[in-house]
Amino acid sequence: MKExxxxxxxxxxxxxxxxxxxxxxxxxxxxxxLNDMEDSxxxxxxxxxxxxxxxxxxxxxxxxxxxxxGCLAVHGTINDLAMRGARPICLSLGFILEEGFALAELTRxxxxxxxxxxxxxxxxxxxxxxxxxxxKADKVFINTSGIGVIDETIxxxxxxxxxxxxxxxxxxxxxxxxxxxxxxxxxSLGGDLHSDTMPLHRLTAHxxxxxxxxxxxxxxxxxxxxxxxxxxxxxxxxxxxVLEDELLPIRAEVRAACEILGLEPLYLAxxxxxxxxxxxxxxxxxxxxxxxxxxxxxxxxxxxxxxGSARVVINTPIGGSRIVTALHGEPLxxxx
Amino acid sequence: MKExxxxxxxxxxxxxxxxxxxxxxxxxxxxxxLNDMEDSxxxxxxxxxxxxxxxxxxxxxxxxxxxxxGCLAVHGTINDLAMRGARPICLSLGFILEEGFALAELTRxxxxxxxxxxxxxxxxxxxxxxxxxxxKADKVFINTSGIGVIDETIxxxxxxxxxxxxxxxxxxxxxxxxxxxxxxxxxSLGGDLHSDTMPLHRLTAHxxxxxxxxxxxxxxxxxxxxxxxxxxxxxxxxxxxVLEDELLPIRAEVRAACEILGLEPLYLAxxxxxxxxxxxxxxxxxxxxxxxxxxxxxxxxxxxxxxGSARVVINTPIGGSRIVTALHGEPLxxxx
Numbered sequence: 162m163k164e165x166x167x168x169x170x171x172x173x174x175x176x177x178x179x180x181x182x183x184x185x186x187x188x189x190x191x192x193x194x195l196n197d198m199e200d201s202x203x204x205x206x207x208x209x210x211x212x213x214x215x216x217x218x219x220x221x222x223x224x225x226x227x228x229x230x231g232c233l234a235v236h237g238t239i240n241d242l243a244m245r246g247a248r249p250i251c252l253s254l255g256f257i258l259e260e261g262f263a264l265a266e267l268t269r270x271x272x273x274x275x276x277x278x279x280x281x282x283x284x285x286x287x288x289x290x291x292x293x294x295x296x297k298a299d300k301v302f303i304n305t306s307g308i309g310v311i312d313e314t315i316x317x318x319x320x321x322x323x324x325x326x327x328x329x330x331x332x333x334x335x336x337x338x339x340x341x342x343x344x345x346x347x348x349s350l351g352g353d354l355h356s357d358t359m360p361l362h363r364l365t366a367h368x369x370x371x372x373x374x375x376x377x378x379x380x381x382x383x384x385x386x387x388x389x390x391x392x393x394x395x396x397x398x399x400x401x402x403v404l405e406d407e408l409l410p411i412r413a414e415v416r417a418a419c420e421i422l423g424l425e426p427l428y429l430a431x432x433x434x435x436x437x438x439x440x441x442x443x444x445x446x447x448x449x450x451x452x453x454x455x456x457x458x459x460x461x462x463x464x465x466x467x468x469g470s471a472r473v474v475i476n477t478p479i480g481g482s483r484i485v486t487a488l489h490g491e492p493l494x495x496x497x
Numbered sequence: 498m499k500e501x502x503x504x505x506x507x508x509x510x511x512x513x514x515x516x517x518x519x520x521x522x523x524x525x526x527x528x529x530x531l532n533d534m535e536d537s538x539x540x541x542x543x544x545x546x547x548x549x550x551x552x553x554x555x556x557x558x559x560x561x562x563x564x565x566x567g568c569l570a571v572h573g574t575i576n577d578l579a580m581r582g583a584r585p586i587c588l589s590l591g592f593i594l595e596e597g598f599a600l601a602e603l604t605r606x607x608x609x610x611x612x613x614x615x616x617x618x619x620x621x622x623x624x625x626x627x628x629x630x631x632x633k634a635d636k637v638f639i640n641t642s643g644i645g646v647i648d649e650t651i652x653x654x655x656x657x658x659x660x661x662x663x664x665x666x667x668x669x670x671x672x673x674x675x676x677x678x679x680x681x682x683x684x685s686l687g688g689d690l691h692s693d694t695m696p697l698h699r700l701t702a703h704x705x706x707x708x709x710x711x712x713x714x715x716x717x718x719x720x721x722x723x724x725x726x727x728x729x730x731x732x733x734x735x736x737x738x739v740l741e742d743e744l745l746p747i748r749a750e751v752r753a754a755c756e757i758l759g760l761e762p763l764y765l766a767x768x769x770x771x772x773x774x775x776x777x778x779x780x781x782x783x784x785x786x787x788x789x790x791x792x793x794x795x796x797x798x799x800x801x802x803x804x805g806s807a808r809v810v811i812n813t814p815i816g817g818s819r820i821v822t823a824l825h826g827e828p829l830x831x832x833x
Contacts (some may be wrong), residue, residue, distance in 0.1 A: 174720025174766075179729075191790075195607060198576040199654060200716060201550030203647060207543070214537030215589035215642055219627045219634075241536040244603055253551035257593070260830075269725050291555045294830055297635040298555075302627075304591050306642035311539060325760075380536060383509025392536075462700025488511025494596075494630055 165264040172258070185268055186288060189275040190254070194286040202286035203249060204308075204327055210469030212247035212309035214238060219302050221495040223270065225344050227355030228337075229274035233432060233497060236360045237383065238305040239281055243362040244379045244435065246317045246369055247309025252278065254288040255304035260295045269302065281360045283307070313368055319397035319438075321377040326465040327438045327444035328402060331364060331457040332357070333410045334387050337428025339418045341496050350421060352414030359433025364456040368437070371450035375443035381435050383497055385488040388427035388434055391464075391473045392487040398438075401469035404485070407478045408463045425477075428488050430496045438466060501600040508594070508628030522624060525611040526590070530622040540587060540623035540644075549581035550574060554777045555638050557831040561680050563672075563691030566639055567609035569768060569833060572696045573719065574641040577615055579698040580771065582653045582705055583645025588614070590624040591640035596631045606637065609719055614644065617696045619622035619625050619643070628816045651705055655733035655774075657713040663780035664738060664800040665773045667700060667793040668693070669746045670723050674765030675754045677832050686757060688750030695769025700792040704773070707786035711779035719833055721824040725762035726772055727800075728823040734774075737805035740821070743814045744799045763811075764824050767833045774802060 170177035185479040187196060194202045203236075218234040230238075235252065242249045254274065258267065278285055353415055361381065369376060382390040387409075395402045409427050419426050433456065439447045444462055451457030473485045506513035525531060554570040565571075571588065578585045590610065592605065614621055672693040679686055697717065705712060718726040723745075731738045747755075747762050755762050756781045769792065775783045781796055787793030809821045 170825075171830060172720075173824055174722075175725050175764075176822075177824070177825060178721070196731075197654070200580040201548040201583065201643075201645070203581055203662070204547040204549060210542050211540040211547075211644070212537040213540060213589060213644060215591045215640065216622050216625045216668045217591040217593050217627045217640060219629050244536040245539060251549060253642050255550060255551045255553040255642075257553050257638055262701060273820060287550050289552045291553045291638075292830065293635065295633070297831075298638070299633040301631065302593055302634070302638065304551065304553060304640035304642075306564060306591075306640075307537075308547070308549060308644065309537070318533070343569050359683050384508075385514070389511050421640060444786050446683065484621075486512075488509055489506075492629065493509060494505045495633075 162458040167258045167260055167262040167292055169260050169292050169294060172290060173296060179244045181290065185271055186342055188273045191243060192284045198260065207310045209310040209312055209388060211232050211310055212242045212245045212293050214241040215304065215306040217302060218497060219495050220497050222344055223300060225356055226340055228358040229270060229273050231270040232277040233358050234303040234305045235274055235277035235281060236358050236432060237497060239283055239360045239362050240381045242307050242309035243365040243383055245311060246315035246365060249309045249362050249364060251284055251286040251305055251308055253306045254285045257298055257302040258290065258292045259293055259298040259300050262300050271311040315441045317376060317378050318431045319378045319394045322394055322398035322438040322466055323467040324400050324466050324487055325441045326438045326466040327441045327462055329439060329444065329448055329460060330410065330463050331451050332432055332459040333412045333434045334434060335411055335415045335426035335429035337432040338386065338462045338493065338496055339415050343418055344361045350418050352417065354414050354418060355431035357431055359456055361435050361456055364451060364454045367454050368447055368450045372443055372446045375439050375447050375462060376437050384430050384433050387436065388473065388485045389487040393437045395473055396471045398466060401467045402464055402473045402477040403467055404464035406475050410459055410461055425484060503594045503596055503598040503600060503628055505596050505628050505630065512621060521607055525607045525685055526621045528620045538693060543646045545646040545648055547762055548578045548581045548647055550577040551640065551642040553575060553638060553640045555831050556677065556833050558680055559636060562676055565606060565609050567606040568613040569694050570612055570639040570641045571613035571617060572694050573833060574643040575619055575696045575698050576717045578643050578645035579718055581647060582651035582701060583647045584702060585619045585643055585645045585698050587620055587622040587644055588623045589642045592626045593634055593638040594626065594628045595627055595634040595636050596638050620762060653712060653714050655714045655730045658730055658734035658774040658802055660736050660802050660804040661777045662713055662774045662802040663777045663798055665775060665780060665784055665796060666746065666799050667771045667787050668678065668795040669748045669763035670767055670770060671751045671762035673746055673768040674832055675751050679754055686754045688751050690754060691791040693767055693769035695792055697771050697792055700787060700790045703790050704783055704786045708782045711775045711783050712773050714774045715771050718767050720766050722764040722766055723772065724809065724821045725823040727824040730774060731809050732807045735807050737803045738800055738809045739803055740800035740811040742811050746795055746797060746799060763821060768833065776778060815829065
């Protein structure tokens with residue numbers, strides 16, 4: 162018997178589309194708002210400013226140690242909301258499917274999305290599915306957009322970062338990027354390489370409540386890694402960010418894999434970490450608050466903001482220093 | 498000199514990504530919220546329920562008579578908000594680009610998005626761009642998600658449709674679907690076939706204000722066409738929708754092309770039309786209100802809702818009648 166696959170019909174808007182929606186999407190993701198099945202979801206009125214974000218996910222491979230494209234699409238968009246200090250309230254879910262994609266794999270991805278949304282307590286409230294002919298896409302691409310609500314007292318922006326601020330990272334760096342790259346290269350390097358994909362909205366909510374006003378900006382260093390994200394913050398702040406190489410939390414397996422492949426961990430994507438620029442005199446309190454959360458147990462200070470030109474400098478253990486530019490060249494396609 | 502194209506680097510999150518963002522996206526779509534360039538957009542607090550919707554656009558060809566994938570992506574998502582009676586306030590924009598796609602074509606699409614958002618007065622406030630290797634996508638796919646605000650008195654849902662309601666369409670049917678299909682088939686059938694892609698939020702706002710409470714549900718009959726959309730409404734309402742064949746507004750060119758290709762106009766996609774189920778005694782007032790708008794000049798009554806099983810029936814001019822099912826089989830891939 163042939164394995165059931167996605168047919169062009171599943172994207173027609175007709176009966177086959179409705180079957181796919183009810184037997185896969187609603188079955189796994191159903192909730193009162195999604196089940197409404199109207200042209201758009203209707204949500205209760207919200208008090209507070211709204212945060213709105215979108216991300217498409219094209220990661221290859223679809224399944225990798227530590228996660229898959231499904232949970233990644235949930236976490237990534239939730240994290241973009243969390244970085245502005247927003248409380249995520251709902252997500253949308255758009256699929257672009259390739260004709261011939263195995264229905265079993267789609268179901269596995271939707272189950273992963275379902276588990277992630279339940280764990281995050283953020284529902285999918287509206288969705289869309291398109292199907293393109295064989296060879297016109299690669300299996301499955303996912304878009305998630307999300308809405309969050311920002312409490313009145315919270316105002317995070319790279320524009321608020323200034324000399325005297327301390328730079329904190331919520332945990333180890335490079336895990337997601339190196340995992341995808343070694344998998345794609347078919348390398349088995351030993352050690353426990355796995356993606357760090359993880360939602361950060363509970364960490365950010367806890368920190369913002371525990372140390373009010375301390376955090377000036379937060380960013381999750383995804384594509385382009387810590388180096389590129391800090392360069393963006395330095396550019397917005399018009400100041401120099403100085404990192405201490407020996408303070409960077411890099412797992413031994415990640416460091417070893419980077420050495421073998423000739424990669425710089427600072428440019429590797431992360432999918433469950435945040436960088437925070439915080440008032441210098443409250444940095445220890447912020448680290449402590451992060452460490453009180455499951456997601457931030459390994460949080461630590463990695464650098465500071467100084468007056469100077471907009472750039473990122475790293476001090477090496479042997480007493481030298483070098484400039485760390487934003488990523489250019491060396492594309493790492495389909496990392497998320 | 499080689500024509501500039503999209504490189505994998507443009508999706509890396511590094512310098513090339515930033516250049517593409519500033520030189521194409523921000524240049525054409527810039528506004529204070531988008532220019533913020535943080536992980537998510539921050540919007541003012543809104544009073545009223547929120548509408549939220551998402552749609553991916555994979556239409557082939559990218560450019561067609563009457564529009565292109567860019568304006569289609571703006572109009573389609575605005576229309577999904579409008580169908581719930583929402584006032585659209587902002588859109589997100591996610592691109593999946595194929596390596597090697599001509600930068601000039603991307604710029605043409607972004608210009609079209611820019612023109613559409615300005616005409617609609619609905620800004621793009623957040624975005625994302627991914628690039629996949631050559632052969633892993635077909636040129637460009639676009640996701641737009643959108644947020645709208647619904648006034649307190651408005652409550653539209655197919656669940657409110659009941660026997661005695663009148664079915665109204667805002668204009669001619671089948672224009673978008675037949676245009677895409679004939680273009681893709683390389684047919685030149687003569688006559689002025691062009692897509693009806695058009696935003697409907699002004700039409701819906703005018704009708705809802707002019708005849709308060711009259712409209713029970715609205716839907717835009719995109720994929721699957723009028724037949725499929727009315728079947729969905731009939732299913733939700735648990736009632737029979739009866740159409741009069743001779744009342745269906747179908748342009749002569751569309752009717753001729755359908756005859757040549759053996760297609761049923763009721764199954765063809767529309768991208769600038771809405772169906773409304775309205776209280777029978779206010780149907781004429783709703784038609785009049787629609788006709789007072791640019792978008793609804795050709796609005797007319799096409800049928801009614803009757804007690805009976807959930808189905809759609811069409812009365813033919815010679816006195817017979819037939820059941821019109823939802824679309825099944827006959828996939829029309831990449832129509833939007």
